[in-house]
Amino acid sequence: MERDRWLSVVLRTALLVLFFWMIRTILVPIALGGLFALLLSPLAEKVKPRLGRAEPLTPLLFTFGTIILVVIPFAFITVEAIQSINDFLARDWTPTIQRFQSFLTEGIDIRGRSIHIGGPQLQLAIQNIGQRAASFAASFVGGMATALPAFILSLFLFGVSLYYFLRDGGKLVRWMFRLSPFPPSQTRELFASVRETVNGAILGILATAVVQGSLTLLALHLFGVPNAFLLGVLAALLSFIPLVGTTPVTVGATIYLFVTNHVGGAIGMGISAVLIGLSDNVVRPWVQSSSTRMHPLIALLGIFGGLDLFGPVGVFLGPVIAAMAVWTVDTYAKLHHASRREATTPPVDASATPPPKSVPPPENPPVP
Known part of the structure; x- marks a missing residue:
C-alpha cells in the first residue's frame, strides 16, 4: 500500500514537470496575461452591471481594449525605435568620429603628460569603443527584427490568456484558495x-x-x-x-x-x-x-x-x-x-493552584 502511494506521487509529479517543461517557452506571455487580468478585474466587475445584455461580453471587450490601448501602441513605439536606430546606424559617421577623436585628443594631451596618457593610445581606445558600440547596436536591431514572429505568437497568447483569466479568474482564484496549503x-x-x-x-x-x-x-x-x-x-x-x-x-x-x-x-x-x-x-x-x-x-x-x-x-x-x-x-x-512565544510561556500547573478559602462557621449558629 505504501509503495502504491509513493508510485502515485512520483507519476503525478512527473506528469506535472513534463507539462510545465513542455510549455516553458510560452509561460511568460500567459503569466503576463494573468497579471493584467488581476489588474483589470476590479474595473471589469464595476463595468459589468452597466453593460446590460452585453454583460457576458465584458472579458472580450476588456481584452480588445487592452490590446488596442496598450499592446499596439507599445509595438508601434518599439518598431519606430528600431527603425530610428537602424537609420541612425546607416548614416556615415566617419567625419563626426574623427572630429570627436581629435577634440578629445587635443583636450587631454595637455594633462596626458602628467598621467602618462598619450594621444595615440586614447585615439585607439575611442576607436575600439565606437566599434563595439556599433556592433552591439547592429546586433540588437537584428535580434529585434528576427524576434518578430515570436512577438506575434506572444501577443496572441497574451490576448487569449487575458480573455480567459478575465472570464474565469474568479473560479481560478477560489480553486487556488481551496488548494492552498497555507492558512x-x-x-x-x-x-x-x-x-x-x-x-x-x-x-x-x-x-x-x-x-x-x-x-x-x-x-x-x-x-x-x-x-x-x-x-x-x-x-x-x-x-x-x-x-x-x-x-x-x-x-x-x-x-x-x-x-x-x-x-x-x-x-x-x-x-x-x-x-x-x-x-x-x-x-x-x-x-x-x-x-x-x-x-x-x-x-x-x-x-x-x-x-x-x-x-x-x-x-x-x-x-x-x-x-x-x-x-x-x-x-x-x-x-x-x-x-517561540508559546515555548517561553510557562505551563499552568493545576496542583500549584491554592485551594479555595473555606468560610469559617459563625460563632453563634442559628437554632433550628
Whole structure:
C-alpha cells in the first residue's frame, strides 16, 4: 500500500514537470496575461452591471481594449525605435568620429603628460569603443527584427490568456484558495500582495515615463535642441521600453549638438543623458516600494532580476516574485515568533493552584 502511494506521487509529479517543461517557452506571455487580468478585474466587475445584455461580453471587450490601448501602441513605439536606430546606424559617421577623436585628443594631451596618457593610445581606445558600440547596436536591431514572429505568437497568447483569466479568474482564484496549503489569512495576504505589486509596477512605469520625459524636455530646451517638445514626448514613450528608454533621444541630441559646434551644450546634454537614464533606477523602485510597502532595494533587485531572467516583461514578473519572497519570509517570521512565544510561556500547573478559602462557621449558629 505504501509503495502504491509513493508510485502515485512520483507519476503525478512527473506528469506535472513534463507539462510545465513542455510549455516553458510560452509561460511568460500567459503569466503576463494573468497579471493584467488581476489588474483589470476590479474595473471589469464595476463595468459589468452597466453593460446590460452585453454583460457576458465584458472579458472580450476588456481584452480588445487592452490590446488596442496598450499592446499596439507599445509595438508601434518599439518598431519606430528600431527603425530610428537602424537609420541612425546607416548614416556615415566617419567625419563626426574623427572630429570627436581629435577634440578629445587635443583636450587631454595637455594633462596626458602628467598621467602618462598619450594621444595615440586614447585615439585607439575611442576607436575600439565606437566599434563595439556599433556592433552591439547592429546586433540588437537584428535580434529585434528576427524576434518578430515570436512577438506575434506572444501577443496572441497574451490576448487569449487575458480573455480567459478575465472570464474565469474568479473560479481560478477560489480553486487556488481551496488548494492552498497555507492558512486562509496568509493566502489572502499573498493574493493581496501580488495585486499590490502589479499595481505598483504599472504606477512605476507611468511615473518613470513622466519623470524621464519631463527631464528630457527640460534638457533639450535648455541646450537649444530643435523640436524639443516632440522629442520629449518621444522620450517619454520610449521610456516604456526596457533596456532602451530615452537613450536614442538623449544620445542623438548629444551628437547633434557636437556636430553643430555646440561643444558645451553637447557635454551638458551628455551629462543629462546619464542622469536621465539613472533616474529610472530611482523613480521606479521608489514608486514600487511606496505602493507595496516593499523596501526600495528589494524592489530594485526584483526589477533587474526580472529583466535578466524574463526579458522586458520582467518589469512586471520580477517584482511579483520579489513580493512573494518577502511574503514567505514575513509569514515564516510571524510563525516562528508565535512558536517561540508559546515555548517561553510557562505551563499552568493545576496542583500549584491554592485551594479555595473555606468560610469559617459563625460563632453563634442559628437554632433550628
